[in-house]
Amino acid sequence: MCRPSERNSIYFSLFRLLAVSAVLSGILFVIVNTVTGYYIDTYYSNPKYVEQKNKEYIAKLQEHVIAYKLTAKNLKELTTWVKKQKILSIQLYRNKILIYDSDYPNEENLEPENMDTSSFSRKQYYPVTFSDGQVQVHINGMYDYRIYTYSFIIELILTFVVFLMLVLIGIRKKMHYIRQLSDEIGILEGGNLEYEITVTGKDELAALASGLDSMRKSFCEQVKLEANLVQENQKIITEMSHDLRTPLTAIMLYIEIIKKGGYKEERQLIEYLDKIDRIAHRMKQQTDNLFEYSLIAENTELLSETTESYEVVFYDLISETCNYLEQNGFKTELSGGWSNEYIEVNLDCISRIMDNITSNIVKYADTEQSIRISNLFSENMLGISFENHVKAIRENGDSTGIGIQSIKNMMLKMNGTCISEQTDALYKITLMFPCVKA
Template sequence: MARTTNKKDSIYFQLLRLLVTAAFVAVLVFLVLNQAGDYLIENFYYNSDYEERKDESYIRKLQQYIDQNSLSSRDADALKSWVQRQQIVSIRVYKDGMQMFDSEYPDQELWEEEIEANDYGWEVYYTVSFADGEARVSITGIYAYQFYNYAMIVELVLSFVLFLILVLFGIRSKMAYILKLSDEVEILEGGSLDYKITVKGRDELAALAEGLDSMRLSFQDLIKQEAEMVQENQKIVTEMSHDLRTPVTSIMLYTEILKKGSFKSEGQWMEYVEKIDRKARRMKQLTDHLFEYSLMAGEEEVQLEETETCETLFYDLFSETCSYLAQQGFEVLFQVEWPQSRIRISTDYVMRIMDNLTSNIVKYADPSMPVVISAVEEGNMTGFLFENRVKKLEEETESNGIGIQSVKNMMLKMRGKCMAVQEGERFQILILFPAQHE
């Protein structure tokens, strides 16, 4: 029976756990990289002359712009335009002790308000030549901004790549298992039914692998049963041929005697005719059994009925069987404690099986010893055991076992089994049905 997959072991929850774990690790790595990146940028920016070099570079660009456009210190709109194009700098222009321009307030004409210049210790001033004379320019740039942006992009990309790697690595193990199952199925398709399917984990794939392995075992058993049936059929045909040959030979012999008139009296003639009649009846009996067996072998899959208790299904059948055997002079010990399990049967098959078993008991059982019928439970199967002692037969017995083989075939079609064992004079036959325990 295939295992039941727990929800927490299902592929869906495994994938969810994988995604959550990968996301958590990626976020953690991003935070570490972000802290490390900020530290490296700050350490580089404040412990080098990078800011000074950038300031000087932008001052040179500003001087070129002023020279190309002959700007004065009061051309606020032109200065504002230049600052906006640079994007990451701001400037203040001071001339003759007055603040002439502040890019933070580009629309305000500061020189009209005569704002006095204030020298701040943290500001660096550069001399720039305007059309109306030299002025001092203070420049402030957010040069580290671009480094932080680049670092953020790199950190996000690395974290996302790590997330993908973790997810793909987790999926890779499942894909490898799927490919392995695919290879093993191809091995089974090649006919190697002895190869065991690998069952790994407790998810849906493991349940699938377990189901495939169960199917392999079932198919292997089916092939074995079919091989045994073919072998048994060949044995039956061989034995039937031998059993038919004997009466045919006798009939030919006696008819040859009658044709030649090689008999001494009318009494001897009648004796030969009676022997021919007995041999012909024997042949008819054998051919009837063979026809019944071949008819059984050719029947399609039987439709089983609804599950019922053993007592409900077999009580009347055993009552009739015991009564019939008692009429035939047999003592029957019915030692059955009805099992609590439920079974599915074909009533037609069960009646034919009981008729067959009863007929064999009447033909071959010793009436001086009791026939014992008892209930048996083996694993997940329930059935009945018939025991008797075989009587000593004088002549002309059915030695081909076609009746027992018919019972085996009918039990097999009902997904059950039949086992017959003879030890000396003791004969046992066991029939078992798949059971559903309450």
């Protein structure tokens, strides 16, 4: 399973989602804050609204002065009242002279200062009657302060909600994919191994899904392989039963003739015994082949494999095979060079495979024709093939196919392939191995 790049990882995708959500939320906050500020300024800066609020607070101040019988000199009580309002500042004038400023509450003895008449007339003043006489009050109210504060809090909440929704929408897609994978795994658990796992994206989840699908495919191939092996076993057992029944019948017939003395002379008796001996040896060879096949088929453990170059594995084996065949009257032709690419094999299985191929050639190949041995090279695969002409008349009877099936099983356990092809005159077997890194 390939590890995804950092740019395609879930961590980077989450960081990107958070960054984009933060930027979009920030843009929304700026827009909403600007629009809200514009409408607040437009409404709360209206002169009629300001005049109305000023009169409301002047009325409250007058009620407070009357209730507590304050004079214009009770500065602490005035300061306390202004602080309770939180959004006000006031200035008291008597005879156009500033006598109190709430912005400087600790200045109890303000120096009398005559106000310029034009400056005084530009401000809005409201009369308030204290116990010691009437004064003119100028009031400054930050009436939009509270609404600004409330709107700012609402804007922050709205921005956070939008940010959270964007993040959840982005995560929702991944969560939907995780639930989909969970459902698909449930389908596989139910036994439907043909159902393909959905692979979406290039992150860790996609890599996990790809790994699950690869595992599903491998398991399907394993199930099919086991089914094929069972079918092959049944076929071979059926064929062997037939092949053993025929020679057994012949042996029983010859034994019955011998027991009843149905021979004319001793030479004929020896001939019958020789036939029984040949049939018995052929049956022994068949049972040996069946025993070897059963050992390979039942051995499900992983073979101990060795990584070697193709030339190291096969050079000596092919040389010995050619020498053995030539000693048995065959001519051999070797084609193709030797590769230094590496393959992973079990050396004991390779020796048994070569012995089996050599034995079949000796039994069934025509000595009048050459045995062609070829080294094969293809993309990511290396192999060897043996091609021979088949004898017109077989002295050893028909083949049961057990040896070839044993070769195929051993090749399969080494992750290789074995392909056998036969026509009326030619027989060819090809062994292919996947290339590996040293």
